[in-house]
Each structure stands twice: as structure tokens, then as C-alpha cells.
Amino acid sequence: MGKVKIVTDSTADIPLEIRQRLDIEMVPLKVIFGDEAYLDAVEISPSQFYEKLISSPIVPTTSQPSPLDFVKVYEDILKEEPDASIISIHLSSAFSGTYQSAVLGHSMLEVEGDVTIIDSKTASYGFGIMAIKAAEMAAAGESKEAILTEIERLRLDKQIYFLVNTLEYLQKGGRIGKAAALFGSILNVKPILTVDEEGMVTAVDKVRGQKKAMQRIVELFKRDFGQSPVNMIIGWAHNDELAMELAELAKAELNVHSIGKTEIGSVIGTHVGPGTAALFINRV
Numbered sequence: 543m544g545k546v547k548i549v550t551d552s553t554a555d556i557p558l559e560i561r562q563r564l565d566i567e568m569v570p571l572k573v574i575f576g577d578e579a580y581l582d583a584v585e586i587s588p589s590q591f592y593e594k595l596i597s598s599p600i601v602p603t604t605s606q607p608s609p610l611d612f613v614k615v616y617e618d619i620l621k622e623e624p625d626a627s628i629i630s631i632h633l634s635s636a637f638s639g640t641y642q643s644a645v646l647g648h649s650m651l652e653v654e655g656d657v658t659i660i661d662s663k664t665a666s667y668g669f670g671i672m673a674i675k676a677a678e679m680a681a682a683g684e685s686k687e688a689i690l691t692e693i694e695r696l697r698l699d700k701q702i703y704f705l706v707n708t709l710e711y712l713q714k715g716g717r718i719g720k721a722a723a724l725f726g727s728i729l730n731v732k733p734i735l736t737v738d739e740e741g742m743v744t745a746v747d748k749v750r751g752q753k754k755a756m757q758r759i760v761e762l763f764k765r766d767f768g769q770s771p772v773n774m775i776i777g778w779a780h781n782d783e784l785a786m787e788l789a790e791l792a793k794a795e796l797n798v799h800s801i802g803k804t805e806i807g808s809v810i811g812t813h814v815g816p817g818t819a820a821l822f823i824n825r826v
Contacts, residue, residue, distance in 0.1 A: 544625030544656070546680040546689055549615055551607065551640050552582040553633040554670035555777065555807045564677035567615055571633075571640065572605045573808040579605075582809045591808035592780035592816050604809045606640040612647025620655040627656040627686040631673050631693065634741030635661045658686070660693060663741035666810050667775045667802075667822040668702045700824035701766050703759045704735050704777070705752070705784070707817025734759055756788045760795050763823055771799040771826040779806040780816035788819050799826045 550556065552570040561568055570581040573591065575598055580586035582604075586594075595602065612630070619626055630648075635641040641661045648657045662669030672693045679689045732755035733745040746762065749755040774792060778785035782805075789801070806818060 704820035711815030
């Protein structure tokens, strides 16, 4: 049985130290400010991105990797370890063409290889947790089949709720309409956002005021998980204060087994904006 290798993309927002320790291959997306393009998590860090986002008059855009980017990663792995099984886990196809690029890249391979490509139907650490668990299992010598089963369990048994500081970035990125953005800003309505089963950003509730919104998120997590032991990842964009406050509220009410942290990277940050706070929770 060959080794299982895990590939993901930069929007999983997995810190470099974890990727290196678990030997996770990462294919970067790009964030573009006018004529300047940067490889996410390679040529621009989250802190550098948010500083530029706040100060630049240019609204950034993002772009997916090309199929050839995936061809190179897959072929490099298979040339080094021809018997390897590759599991490639990616950003929701509803958000980006990254998954399709991976599929096309696989079809273009000139070497034979066992490659399984997964549409996570989620974003950021929502699938970062899948890639990390898969890599831990691979390091422990688990089979490809066992790893795929666990990835599917995590895909179905995790939840994300997040708050944005402003709806402006979601509106600019086409995630919500102008009227909805204006309504939220005028009335101080804080939509509680999630990624649904189809991989789309959706509002699960709307609450007046930030404090009430955080309390409502904790209520939703309690509804979802009760007192089952859970892993919690705290995610933030630019400023971690709100995310840490939200995490403290959740810790007091949930049976938290482990806690991790990540700063949301430039590609996801382009669409949610600075000040976003998120909790990614999965059943142990």
C-alpha cells in the first residue's frame, strides 16, 4: 500500500507550521490589486494583505489556480512516490473554480496515479480541518479509504458561523445585493452567516447589535452539538478581539475538547473584509 499524500489550496487557511509538520501540499490562489498579483499565503501574508486592503483605493480581486498548477503538484508527488494515493481537498465549487481546475489538472496528467479530488462545499478552516485530519491519519499509516470516510464525516459533522464587520465586501464580491448591504448598515443588523450544504454563504439569522449576535451564535452551536465534545478553531481577519470574545462565550457553554487559531487569508479576506470573526467547530 502506497503512502497517502494530502493536497489542498491556500483558502483552507492552514498555518504554515501545521502544513510543514504534516507534509500538506498547498496550491495557492491569487489576490490581485490592479496590476499587482500575489500568491495567497506565499507572497503575501494575512497581516500584509489587510494593511494593503485598508490603505489601498483599489478593490482587490481573486483568481483560482490553473489546471497546470495542479498538474505540477500531482506529477511531482507521483514522480517521487509512484505508488502514492493523492487526496486533494478544495474550496467549495460554489465559490471558485479551484475544484474544477484540480479535476482538469488530474485529467491532464502524463503519469499514472491514484488521485481523489474532493469538493469540500465549504471554505477556510471549514475544510482546513478536513485536510489536517486527513494528513494526521496519513502520517499514522491509515488507508486511503479510512481517510476518505473520515473526511466525509467531518464534512457533515462540522459547523461554521461568522460575523462580518461590514457587509460591504460581501456586496462587492457579489455575495449579497446592495439593498441588503444598505439595510444592514443602517439598522445595525448583524447577519449571522454560515456556509450551507451546497457550499454557499447564507444568513441563518439577523440580530440587532454585535453582542446579541455573538450570544445567538453560541445558542446555534449549542443546538447543533449540545454537550458532545467538540474541536473549536477561532478564525479572524485583521483584528482578533471580536473572535476571541466570541470564543470565550462558546467555551463557557460548549464541551470544548481542543482549541486552535487561524488568521483568515487574503483570498477569503477579500470577500469578507477586515473585522470578520468566525468559529469553526466539529464533533470529536
